[in-house]
Each structure stands twice: as C-alpha cells, then as structure tokens.
Amino acid sequence: MKLGKQKYVVAAVAALLSLVLASCSSSSNTSDSSATEDTTAAKAVDLTWWWWGTGDVPKMNTWVEWVAKAYEDSHPGVKINFEERTDTDITTAFEAAAAAKKGPDIAPAWASAPVLTQVWANNIEPLDDLVGADEMGNWLNVAENAYEGKTWAAPIYIVGLPIAFNKSLFAKAGIDATKPPTTWKEFLGFCTSLNKAGITPIVGGNRAGFEGSWWFAHLGKQYMDSPADLQKAALSGDFKRIGQWSDRFNEMFDSKCFNKDVNSLELQEKYDVFNKGGAAMVLAIDGAAIGASEAIGAENFGTMVLPAFGDGKMAEYYTATQSISHFITSWSPNKEVAADFIKFWHTTESLNKWVELTGVMPADSRFDQSTVTDPVKQQLFALNAKPSVWLSNFEPGPVFEQADLAGGQLISTRKGVGKDNTALWVKASKGWVEQKPEEVANFKKWAGVK
CATH class of the missing domain: 3.40.190.10 (Periplasmic binding protein-like II)
Known part of the structure; x- marks a missing residue:
C-alpha cells in the first residue's frame, strides 16, 4: 500500500546504513504457531x-x-x-x-x-x-x-482505511450517525450540512499528495471490476473509465468538504486536528483510527465507508492491505x-x-x-474481513509518483479539474512504458497481459 509513508517516494536522502558482517546459520522450517526451534546457538x-x-x-x-x-x-x-x-x-x-x-x-x-x-x-x-x-x-x-x-x-x-467520524459533531449538524449515506449525493450533502453548522467536514493532509492517493483508493475502485483494470490502464494509457474518480474528487472540493489548509498539512498532521474536535471526519488508517477513538472518546467515535455509486464490480470493496x-x-x-x-x-x-x-x-x-x-x-x-483492495499496490512506481500523488494535488490546489488529472495519468503511464521497457515486460507478466 502506498501510504503516507509510502512508496516509491523520491527523496534526496540516499543512505546505506548498516552492513551485515556475520555468516549464515541454519534454522528450522517448522509451521508450529507457538515457537520456532533454537538451532542458531552454534554460531553467532x-x-x-x-x-x-x-x-x-x-x-x-x-x-x-x-x-x-x-x-x-x-x-x-x-x-x-x-x-x-x-x-x-x-x-x-x-x-x-x-x-x-x-x-x-x-x-x-x-x-x-x-x-x-x-x-x-x-x-x-x-x-x-x-x-x-x-x-x-x-x-x-x-x-x-x-x-x-x-x-x-x-x-x-x-490495515484498513475507514472514514472515521465524530458523532457529537454530526449531531450538531443534524446528521444521524446511525444512517450512513447511501448515495454519493447524500455523502456530499453531509459536507453541506456540516459547513452550515460551522464545522469542517473532513480534515486532510495533502502536502505530499498522499491524501489524494487515499481518496483515489476509495473512489477509483468504484470504476473498476478488478485490479487488472488499473494494471491494463497503466500499460495502455486508457484511463477514460477509471478517470471518473477524479470528477468525484473534484466535486468534494466544489462542496467544500475539506479543510482550507489541506495542501499545507502533512498526512499525519490531520489526525491532531480531528482528535481535538477540529473536523467531523478523517480518512484514517487503523492505527490512527484507534488513537482517534481514544482522543475523542469511544462513545463519540464511528466509522463508515462510501456508498457504492460506480459501475465497477469493486464498487462495494473495502480499502485494506x-x-x-x-x-x-x-x-x-x-x-x-x-x-x-x-x-x-x-x-x-x-x-x-x-x-x-x-x-x-x-x-x-x-x-x-x-x-x-x-x-x-x-x-x-x-471491515478488514470484507473483500478489499488497495489500488496503489497495482501501479508502476513512476505512475504512482507522477499521477497518483501529483494528480490529487492538481485538484486539491484547484489548479486543475478531473480531465486534467486524467491527462496526467495518461502522460505518466505512457512515459513509463517508453522509458522502462524491461520493467514493463515484467509488469505485463504480472498483469497477465501479452
């Protein structure tokens, strides 16, 4: 999963830290779940x-x-x-x-x-x-x-990626926390109700692009039948169907769903805002969700998933990896x-x-x-037990960097809309195919594409 953490991150730091100076020793391959044998004592x-x-x-x-x-x-x-x-x-x-x-x-x-x-x-x-x-x-x-x-x-x-929410803030906005949205329009309506109550609907941190990538994980699968759809799109450059996700992401900004400083916060910084009651919802990895429940109180904490609204067979899949x-x-x-x-x-x-x-x-x-x-x-x-997928696991590295991360930022900074995001994905995939033929050949084997 390419998380905020994630993946293929281009960095200036290139450090080789620890060198292994020891020799090999044997160990048992037992499948016993309670202990492994000590067969390593003979040699340090x-x-x-x-x-x-x-x-x-x-x-x-x-x-x-x-x-x-x-x-x-x-x-x-x-x-x-x-x-x-x-x-x-x-x-x-x-x-x-x-x-x-x-x-x-x-x-x-x-x-x-x-x-x-x-x-x-x-x-x-x-x-x-x-x-x-x-x-x-x-x-x-x-x-x-x-x-x-x-x-x-x-x-x-x-780990899964639920939408965590604050029940008390939902109540202030007149939202029934026991009734999650059943349509995309209803979900955007939550943003409208929260804004009217003076409450930030969703806090995000997209400074490095990971917030956008996480929303792609939720929205993109709505327009896919299997992960192979994303693999084939990366190889062909055809993102017409999958690209609809960016229209939905753009609609979230049109509906003022996010905090005004979404582009200046790092991914991890958004949790502090949510934990202090500064927003009603946050897209939270499991560990952060647990921390959030402790911060706002388990009685105020809830989770939900987006409703299925796309035409893909994975529309109802959860996001986990x-x-x-x-x-x-x-x-x-x-x-x-x-x-x-x-x-x-x-x-x-x-x-x-x-x-x-x-x-x-x-x-x-x-x-x-x-x-x-x-x-x-x-x-x-x-939630983690449900059928699930994490889309960025199936992207070539350059596509993740140049489209998944950068594309979400294009929309969150309001420098582009859905079609501009899709054009970025097409450009990144075509560049990858042209520049890394050996990697592409192996990727085709993995994707089952001849």
Whole structure:
C-alpha cells in the first residue's frame, strides 16, 4: 500500500546504513504457531532488520523492540539489529544497499508493485524454499506479493482505511450517525450540512499528495471490476473509465468538504486536528483510527465507508492491505535465520503481543479474533474481513509518483479539474512504458497481459 509513508517516494536522502558482517546459520522450517526451534546457538549471527510501519501503526516500535528481544532470548547467539526506515528513505536507502549488495538481511517495501520491482531487479530471495507452505498458508494477503508461483515477501499486519467520524459533531449538524449515506449525493450533502453548522467536514493532509492517493483508493475502485483494470490502464494509457474518480474528487472540493489548509498539512498532521474536535471526519488508517477513538472518546467515535455509486464490480470493496511487506535480501548471508525470525513474528505469542501493543489486526488466520473485546477494534477488524483492495499496490512506481500523488494535488490546489488529472495519468503511464521497457515486460507478466 502506498501510504503516507509510502512508496516509491523520491527523496534526496540516499543512505546505506548498516552492513551485515556475520555468516549464515541454519534454522528450522517448522509451521508450529507457538515457537520456532533454537538451532542458531552454534554460531553467532548478527541479523540486520530494516523495518517500516509507524505511518500505519503508531505503536509498532513497541512490538519491534519486543519481538527482537524475545527472539534473541530464545535463540542464544543471534543478535537482531533493527533500524526504522522512513517515508523519505525507504526506497533510496534500499537502492543504495542493493547497488552495493550489502546492507539489511530483511528489508521493507510496500506490497505488490514495490516488492515486485525489487524481485525483477534480483534483490529478493523467494520465501518458498525457506518457509514451509503449511506455515505461509496461515499468512493473510500473501497473494499481494505472489509472482510466477512464488511468494516474495511476508506480511505483519492488515490495515484498513475507514472514514472515521465524530458523532457529537454530526449531531450538531443534524446528521444521524446511525444512517450512513447511501448515495454519493447524500455523502456530499453531509459536507453541506456540516459547513452550515460551522464545522469542517473532513480534515486532510495533502502536502505530499498522499491524501489524494487515499481518496483515489476509495473512489477509483468504484470504476473498476478488478485490479487488472488499473494494471491494463497503466500499460495502455486508457484511463477514460477509471478517470471518473477524479470528477468525484473534484466535486468534494466544489462542496467544500475539506479543510482550507489541506495542501499545507502533512498526512499525519490531520489526525491532531480531528482528535481535538477540529473536523467531523478523517480518512484514517487503523492505527490512527484507534488513537482517534481514544482522543475523542469511544462513545463519540464511528466509522463508515462510501456508498457504492460506480459501475465497477469493486464498487462495494473495502480499502485494506497488508501495506508494508518485509523480504529477505538476495545477498543476505543469513537467509535461514532471517526466515526463522520472520516465522517467529507469526507465533501465537507474537501475534497476541502484537495486538496487545498496537491494537491492529495481525496478518495471520491463526489469531483468535474472539479475544478482541474493544468495540472500536471489533469495528475495524470486521471491515478488514470484507473483500478489499488497495489500488496503489497495482501501479508502476513512476505512475504512482507522477499521477497518483501529483494528480490529487492538481485538484486539491484547484489548479486543475478531473480531465486534467486524467491527462496526467495518461502522460505518466505512457512515459513509463517508453522509458522502462524491461520493467514493463515484467509488469505485463504480472498483469497477465501479452
């Protein structure tokens, strides 16, 4: 998922941080969900793990610290060196590492296209020879990282993107919080009612373009039958049908749905505004939604999804993904230990600790959701169980940067309307096809296009 965080971010920082100096050791491929065997004690191993996730899960660092120590405690001789990547260096730091063939044993990339881009560059080791099929069969959304019959990266969590709302502000505007909109016109009517009551309808942060990308995730699928529609459009440059999403996004600005400073706020900054009662709605990733419910009170917190109004078969799909994925680098001298550590993330102890520390749904079918009693988390987990898609996972990197991010900004800054946004997508896709023929050839294989 290309989040605010996300993906393919062009940055000036290109830093290669940690070099792995240790040698390889073996580990078990057991699919037992309660523990992995300690087979690493014979030889000292320094394992370098680059991770990303704070943008999705604000408290993820607490689990990272816990899981590294828990694995070290149960595997004497193994040292886990973990380093957090940021939105600005997740791509550039790894590109530097890949060029040198030195760096992390485990690294992050957003699911699907960003992962597969590294697969096509021969920078990722497939998991199939390191982790048993019985084990991986319990992991959720692994299809997002499948290519030519192999699985290339592992999930940790599932995050959705609900529209969170403040019930008390809805009430002030005369909106019945128990009756979500059933048509696009009704949704825009919510904005009108809130504005009349002097309440900002939606707070967004589109300084880097991610707010627009998130709304594309909700609006774009209304005009698609499957993710293949987006892949084929990127290859052909035909965005006539999909481009209707930008007309809807433009209508949101015509209806004054957003805060006046939407273009100056970063994505994460919008949550502070919502949490302080400064807006009635916010498009919030699960971790932020949980934080919002704590800030305004669970009794005032609600979630909803957009009504289905487009002609696509995915119009009623939810927006959710494993988001960030973690993979084993092709140059790692510690592949078996790295694989064993990844399996450890999916043990019963680790899954339970993940939910305890973060409140976010783990990407494993073995987690017992009946143990979740918090009503807000129940809402979010139930939404995540619906058929879902995260569209930017299926975009080529240049299209994401030059159209998905930039196109939403074109509309939010009022420098263009729907047709201008669509023209940007066409230009970006055609440029990508012309400039990266090898990547395009691999993308066609992935999309099933001859």
